[in-house]
Amino acid sequence: MNAVAVDGLWKFYGDYPALRDIRLEAGEGACLALIGRNGAGKTTLLRTIAGFSRPGKGEIRIFGKSPRETETRRRMGFLGHGISVYDELSALENLTLFGKLYALPDPRRSALEWLERTGLERVKDGLVREFSRGMRQRLAVARAFLHEPSVVLLDEPFTALDDKAIAVLQRLLREGLDAGKTIVMSTHQLREALELASHVALLVRGKVAFHGPCTPEMVSDPGWVYARYGEG
Amino acid sequence: MRIVRQVLTITAKDLRAELRTKEAINASFAFALVILLMFSFAFDPQEETTREIAGGLLWIVFAFAGTLILNRSFARELPNDCLDALISAPIPGAVLFIGKTFANYILVFAVELVSLPVFAIFYGVHLMQHIGQLLFVLALGTWGMTVIGTIFSALTVNIRLREVMLPMLTYPILVPVLMGCMLLTKGLVNGQPIGPDTQDWLKMLIGFDVMFTAVSLILVDTVLVG
Numbered sequence: 001m002n003a004v005a006v007d008g009l010w011k012f013y014g015d016y017p018a019l020r021d022i023r024l025e026a027g028e029g030a031c032l033a034l035i036g037r038n039g040a041g042k043t044t045l046l047r048t049i050a051g052f053s054r055p056g057k058g059e060i061r062i063f064g065k066s067p068r069e070t071e072t073r074r075r076m077g078f079l080g081h082g083i084s085v086y087d088e089l090s091a092l093e094n095l096t097l098f099g100k101l102y103a104l105p106d107p108r109r110s111a112l113e114w115l116e117r118t119g120l121e122r123v124k125d126g127l128v129r130e131f132s133r134g135m136r137q138r139l140a141v142a143r144a145f146l147h148e149p150s151v152v153l154l155d156e157p158f159t160a161l162d163d164k165a166i167a168v169l170q171r172l173l174r175e176g177l178d179a180g181k182t183i184v185m186s187t188h189q190l191r192e193a194l195e196l197a198s199h200v201a202l203l204v205r206g207k208v209a210f211h212g213p214c215t216p217e218m219v220s221d222p223g224w225v226y227a228r229y230g231e232g
Numbered sequence: 233m234r235i236v237r238q239v240l241t242i243t244a245k246d247l248r249a250e251l252r253t254k255e256a257i258n259a260s261f262a263f264a265l266v267i268l269l270m271f272s273f274a275f276d277p278q279e280e281t282t283r284e285i286a287g288g289l290l291w292i293v294f295a296f297a298g299t300l301i302l303n304r305s306f307a308r309e310l311p312n313d314c315l316d317a318l319i320s321a322p323i324p325g326a327v328l329f330i331g332k333t334f335a336n337y338i339l340v341f342a343v344e345l346v347s348l349p350v351f352a353i354f355y356g357v358h359l360m361q362h363i364g365q366l367l368f369v370l371a372l373g374t375w376g377m378t379v380i381g382t383i384f385s386a387l388t389v390n391i392r393l394r395e396v397m398l399p400m401l402t403y404p405i406l407v408p409v410l411m412g413c414m415l416l417t418k419g420l421v422n423g424q425p426i427g428p429d430t431q432d433w434l435k436m437l438i439g440f441d442v443m444f445t446a447v448s449l450i451l452v453d454t455v456l457v458g
Contacts, residue, residue, distance in 0.1 A: 050320055053458050074322040082313025088249040100241040101321040103234055
């Protein structure tokens with residue numbers, strides 16, 4: 001069974017079809033890089049897969065179930081454009097909060113563990129509003145991985161990250177892939193993404209222009225997919 | 233049991249965030265205080281007419297002051313896209329809604345409790361005569377206001393003019409609950425307990441609260457996800 005399966009997905013904003021007949025799948029342990037120009041529909045696709053909005057037509061299955069089912073959401077981690085943590089709370093309070101919402105056995109211990117893994121244990125009691133951008137992004141990564149999701153959806157995860165945060169994120173993603181997690185990420189940072197990706201999907205104006213395994217040509221020349229299948 | 237814990241987690245998170253910034257509660261309390269003070273200059277507290285309108289005046293202040301808190305309820309989730317994290321968490325929309333409603337209820341009720349003695353002093357009314365019944369009416373009216381305010385706060389969270397839209401949408405729906413509260417409060421602050429002539433309003437308040445809580449619980453997932 002595919003970890004993520006998208007079948008005939010259409011998504012409309014008013015009359016405008018932002019996604020047109022999308023068919024994609026990602027097996028367990030796969031890393032699917034969604035690439036495409038701005039406005040191609042990457043974020044819309046990821047948000048629809050995450051269950052934030054309902055498809056206009058078509059179907060999305062995460063391990064064979066709807067993304068809106070509680071059990072599916074327990075197995076899914078999402079990191080979007082925003083960091084999705086509260087400025088008014090401390091790093092530890094934020095992670096403990098989400099640990100409780102995911103009904104982890106010991107939310108505080110999991111939170112402390114992830115603060116350590118992301119190098120934030122020394123600022124665990126500091127309010128997020130006082131954090132630098134890199135620290136905030138690392139906390140967001142910790143929040144997305146806290147509950148050990150089987151499927152991780154990442155929307156442009158490398159954007160605006162400092163070197164340390166990129167290294168932390170790449171290490172976590174590699175560890176996740178080694179542990180059999182499925183990763184779907186949209187990105188413009190092709191080099192970082194293609195180093196991890198097992199598969200690539202190119203979106204052009206809401207349509208899948210290419211979907212297939214990540215090949216050595218793509219890794220050595222990240223612009224190759226655009227040149228071959230995109231609109232230049 | 234897990235659901236109760238998740239509801240309390242959401243409530244505690246909202247209260248903690250609000251008490252750290254005090255954005256909504258300070259504005260709400262200041263607004264209530266200023267309006268009560270200004271009206272006390274406009275109307276002579278010794279006049280019979282003032283006592284007649286006191287209940288209505290109090291609930292107008294509560295409705296406006298409460299909106300300032302309710303407006304922030306889901307808007308608090310917008311910075312950093314925190315609403316995404318809540319929607320993607322494995323909790324039913326009803327848990328999120330009830331958790332937030334409890335937090336709003338506590339904040340609105342706190343503003344009301346602090347405003348009550350100010351109201352008693354400025355308008356020369358005797359609150360202690362039927363304080364139990366008055367608090368009961370306050371509790372029911374505030375729940376009705378909070379439930380409607382919270383669900384519409386979720387509905388308007390992505391609208392640019394949500395501060396304007398929320399009162400425009402909620403006040404018409406709140407007319408029955410505000411009418412009931414005004415009439416009951418008017419009697420209570422003038423020394424008349426709830427009796428056979430007014431208890432229908434009390435029943436209406438209970439019915440309103442139950443009905444709109446149920447409807448909101450049913451609709452909240454659609455409101456949040458579409």
